Amino acid sequence: MLSLLALVSLAACVNAWLPTNSYAPGKVLCPSVDLLVRNASSLSTEEKEWVASRNEVTDDNLVDFLTHANMTDFDASTYIHSTNNGSIKIGVAFSGGGYRAMLNGAGQLSGLDNRTEGAWEHGLGGLIESATYVTGLLGGNWMLGTVALNNWTSVQDIINQDTIWNLEHAIYAEGGWNIFKTAETWDDISDDLQDKRDAGFNVSFTDAWGRALLNQFFGNYPSSGAALTWSTLRDADVFSGHQMPFPIVVADGRTPGTQLISENSTVFEFSPLEMGLWDPLLHGFVDIKYIGLNLTNGVPVSNGLCIAGYDNGGFVMGTLSSLFNQFLLQLNTTGLSGILLELVQGVLTDVLDDYNDIAVYRPNPFFGLELAGLELIVNSDTLYLVDGGEDLQNVPLWPLLQEERDLDVVFAFDNSADTDYSWPNGTSLVATYERQFSNQGAGVAFPYVPDTNTFRALNLTAKPTFFGCNASNLTDLARTPPLVVYMANRPFSVFLNTLTYKMLYSEEEKLNVIQNGFEVATRNNMTLDSEWRACVGCAIIRRLQERLDIEQLAQCQKCFQEYCWDGQLSSEDVLSDVNFTSTGITSGDESNGTTKASGALVAGKDGMRAVVWAAVAAVAVMMAV
Ligand SMILES: *[C@@H]1O[C@H](CO)[C@@H](O)[C@H](O)[C@H]1NC(C)=O
Ligand SMILES: *[C@@H]1O[C@H](CO)[C@@H](O)[C@H](O)[C@H]1NC(C)=O
Ligand SMILES: *[C@@H]1O[C@H](CO)[C@@H](O)[C@H](O)[C@H]1NC(C)=O
Ligand SMILES: *[C@@H]1O[C@H](CO)[C@@H](O)[C@H](O)[C@H]1NC(C)=O
Ligand SMILES: *[C@@H]1O[C@H](CO)[C@@H](O)[C@H](O)[C@H]1NC(C)=O
Ligand SMILES: *[C@@H]1O[C@H](CO)[C@@H](O)[C@H](O)[C@H]1NC(C)=O
Ligand SMILES: *[C@@H]1O[C@H](CO)[C@@H](O)[C@H](O)[C@H]1NC(C)=O
Ligand SMILES: *[C@@H]1O[C@H](CO)[C@@H](O)[C@H](O)[C@H]1NC(C)=O
Ligand SMILES: *[C@@H]1O[C@H](CO)[C@@H](O)[C@H](O)[C@H]1NC(C)=O
Ligand SMILES: *[C@@H]1O[C@H](CO)[C@@H](O)[C@H](O)[C@H]1NC(C)=O
Ligand SMILES: *[C@@H]1O[C@H](CO)[C@@H](O)[C@H](O)[C@H]1NC(C)=O
Ligand SMILES: *[C@@H]1O[C@H](CO)[C@@H](O)[C@H](O)[C@H]1NC(C)=O
Numbered sequence: 001m002l003s004l005l006a007l008v009s010l011a012a013c014v015n016a017w018l019p020t021n022s023y024a025p026g027k028v029l030c031p032s033v034d035l036l037v038r039n040a041s042s043l044s045t046e047e048k049e050w051v052a053s054r055n056e057v058t059d060d061n062l063v064d065f066l067t068h069a070n071m072t073d074f075d076a077s078t079y080i081h082s083t084n085n086g087s088i089k090i091g092v093a094f095s096g097g098g099y100r101a102m103l104n105g106a107g108q109l110s111g112l113d114n115r116t117e118g119a120w121e122h123g124l125g126g127l128i129e130s131a132t133y134v135t136g137l138l139g140g141n142w143m144l145g146t147v148a149l150n151n152w153t154s155v156q157d158i159i160n161q162d163t164i165w166n167l168e169h170a171i172y173a174e175g176g177w178n179i180f181k182t183a184e185t186w187d188d189i190s191d192d193l194q195d196k197r198d199a200g201f202n203v204s205f206t207d208a209w210g211r212a213l214l215n216q217f218f219g220n221y222p223s224s225g226a227a228l229t230w231s232t233l234r235d236a237d238v239f240s241g242h243q244m245p246f247p248i249v250v251a252d253g254r255t256p257g258t259q260l261i262s263e264n265s266t267v268f269e270f271s272p273l274e275m276g277l278w279d280p281l282l283h284g285f286v287d288i289k290y291i292g293l294n295l296t297n298g299v300p301v302s303n304g305l306c307i308a309g310y311d312n313g314g315f316v317m318g319t320l321s322s323l324f325n326q327f328l329l330q331l332n333t334t335g336l337s338g339i340l341l342e343l344v345q346g347v348l349t350d351v352l353d354d355y356n357d358i359a360v361y362r363p364n365p366f367f368g369l370e371l372a373g374l375e376l377i378v379n380s381d382t383l384y385l386v387d388g389g390e391d392l393q394n395v396p397l398w399p400l401l402q403e404e405r406d407l408d409v410v411f412a413f414d415n416s417a418d419t420d421y422s423w424p425n426g427t428s429l430v431a432t433y434e435r436q437f438s439n440q441g442a443g444v445a446f447p448y449v450p451d452t453n454t455f456r457a458l459n460l461t462a463k464p465t466f467f468g469c470n471a472s473n474l475t476d477l478a479r480t481p482p483l484v485v486y487m488a489n490r491p492f493s494v495f496l497n498t499l500t501y502k503m504l505y506s507e508e509e510k511l512n513v514i515q516n517g518f519e520v521a522t523r524n525n526m527t528l529d530s531e532w533r534a535c536v537g538c539a540i541i542r543r544l545q546e547r548l549d550i551e552q553l554a555q556c557q558k559c560f561q562e563y564c565w566d567g568q569l570s571s572e573d574v575l576s577d578v579n580f581t582s583t584g585i586t587s588g589d590e591s592n593g594t595t596k597a598s599g600a601l602v603a604g605k606d607g608m609r610a611v612v613w614a615a616v617a618a619v620a621v622m623m624a625v
Pocket of ligand 10: 470
């Protein structure tokens with residue numbers, strides 16, 4: 001029950017300041033600053049200070065991790081505790097891909113978490129304890145959000161206690177009805193939405209979807225965190241005491257009726273402190289606690305009290321998975337009432353059909369921002385956000401590439417469904433790579449990566465691959481990027497290439513996927529490479545070695561030979577009948593474990609989603625009628 005207790009305490013903490021103790025935002029005293037939006041020219045003072053304190057924690061943990069890694073090249077303690085060298089900063093990113101990505105991501109995280117049984121002995125236990133930042137997108141964010149808002153509980157605890165992530169009852173299930181055990185849950189959700197509306201705020205599908213998600217992630221109504229906010233985390237001991245990495249989740253800006261590509265998307269990030277973006281055209285961050293307040297150029301429109309509670313945890317998680325809003329269109333209207341019924345029947349005048357997969361933020365905190373050139377956003381009273389994968393950057397790397405954060409190494413866990421059979425093929429890394437050369441990418445650097453055919457033909461998705469191994473090869477980029485350790489979803493003990501929109505998982509399936517995620521991160525519990533931990537260590541210390549001009553010795557050279565992409569390209573045809581024998585699965589090919597995504601089911605692929613949704617929505621409307 002620990003995690004539930006933890007949640008109750010966190011919620012109690014919210015109650016202390018949230019006046020409404022409900023889903024509705026309410027009035028609070030304003031902070032003692034005049035400007036709530038700041039120029040994104042640097043990190044906020046709070047983040048800078050937080051990271052400085054976190055460094056002290058990660059320095060010690062990293063020495064522990066590297067010592068255990070048996071690195072023959074490197075005396076961790078000497079280098080890391082030398083004050084002149086600065087701290088090594090590690091980022092970890094978990095991709096989107098629905099519940100598949102949530103569960104795979106949970107397993108991958110557990111492989112890095114020393115609290116997982118076996119992670120120290122045959123995994124990378126201690127790595128997440130040594131990380132400075134962690135990011136999530138869509139399913140990766142459901143995972144990260146659940147863990148973070150739940151007092152940074154461990155995946156091991158979630159498995160042992162079995163109180164959250166019960167996916168045996170889908171929010172939406174095939175056939176258009178059975179959602180929760182009781183229809184009252186939807187009534188409760190409807191009431192919550194009504195509360196928010198009564199307080200003077202627009203509601204959209206994202207509110208309903210977010211409330212439903214939180215119910216699934218934080219236990220049942222009525223205790224399911226209606227008043228739990230994203231900024232709650234800053235008051236939690238585990239965050240203020242620097243006992244967890246700094247969590248960031250991402251969304252994209254998208255005006256209804258438009259389409260996104262990675263070159264021109266606007267990438268918003270949400271941290272416990274701020275919401276905003278680094279993009280050159282709109283270059284600002286707002287204090288996330290007050291995003292419900294009417295601001296013009298960052299200044300409150302009316303004097304007096306501020307608004308808090310708009311950054312509801314469910315609403316944020318719903319925003320980052322806005323594509324899934326469409327599932328609510330399939331609800332059985334017989335059991336529905338109130339505002340939710342109005343939403344599903346499309347009779348709410350404040351939400352048009354085009355907006356069904358878009359989260360509506362009104363007021364727009366960036367309204368009238370003078371330091372911004374992005375007129376589409378600063379001239380609108382509403383900010384429209386969608387899940388961050390719509391621009392194909394399905395691994396949320398952008399926040400980790402910012403010069404201000406200055407990371408040494410980034411672990412990129414890719415659980416995307418790019419291929420016909422829902423495996424990753426590097427699409428996301430290619431999108432991020434290309435974005436650095438666009439106007440939106442000014443000042444950001446990402447290592448060279450090959451085309452997706454090469455990713456597959458050279459088996460770069462079959463085992464971990466390091467990109468940007470030698471800074472000396474990267475001098476043409478805007479700056480030296482972090483070294484990227486890429487790990488793609490792969491079957492070890494089970495096939496887990498389930499469709500992105502699969503909404504039901506049995507308890508057994510769930511545990512299997514989590515276990516397989518652990519095996520992905522640990523090279524099948526070190527059985528495929530007993531020196532995997534040392535090789536990860538080599539990647540972690542690489543930039544520091546380069547800065548100090550320390551030559552790599554034999555062990556790390558061998559690791560780099562094994563794991564670095566050497567610049568080779570391949571136009572050879574990709575085999576789909578990959579032999580998995582080495583991974584413990586003795587038969588089958590990549591088509592096992594899923595249905596081929598075709599026709600309307602192409603929606604199961606993460607790419608092209610925006611295009612495909614129109615078709616899905618049409619089907620859904622027919623079913624709802
Ligand atoms: C959060 O977890 C930490 C241990 O990681 C524990 O010491 C603390 O009491 C927990 N906080 C709450 C509010 O439960
Ligand atoms: C590290 O090396 C020592 C001595 O060579 C050995 O006993 C130990 O098992 C190794 N540890 C790991 C985690 O490989
Ligand atoms: C790998 O380790 C995990 C965590 O300790 C464990 O649950 C799993 O069964 C192991 N897998 C194999 C194939 O031994
Ligand atoms: C991880 O756990 C092991 C065994 O419990 C312990 O010896 C080690 O110090 C821990 N390391 C970190 C970084 O938490
Ligand atoms: C819709 O819900 C009603 C009442 O709960 C139920 O009787 C009916 O069978 C459901 N319809 C469908 C298509 O599931
Ligand atoms: C982004 O570029 C695509 C393709 O060129 C275009 O269709 C779309 O309208 C652009 N979106 C924005 C917001 O500029
Ligand atoms: C913000 O301004 C709009 C338009 O002037 C108004 O309708 C709304 O009530 C205001 N919201 C708050 C929370 O003050
Ligand atoms: C990789 O996935 C993308 C997105 O689904 C697709 O367009 C591309 O053809 C795929 N490439 C290969 C080689 O599979
Ligand atoms: C990639 O894997 C396939 C199937 O296991 C194998 O036939 C092929 O030789 C590998 N390619 C490379 C470049 O290692
Ligand atoms: C990077 O540089 C190394 C040595 O300087 C070279 O061997 C390697 O092929 C280069 N890699 C790429 C991707 O260009
Ligand atoms: C897969 O590869 C293993 C080892 O390389 C080989 O023994 C086995 O026969 C192969 N299986 C198939 C079905 O090709
Ligand atoms: C893969 O699919 C084939 C054909 O459907 C089936 O015979 C085989 O058992 C499957 N293998 C696994 C490991 O699921």
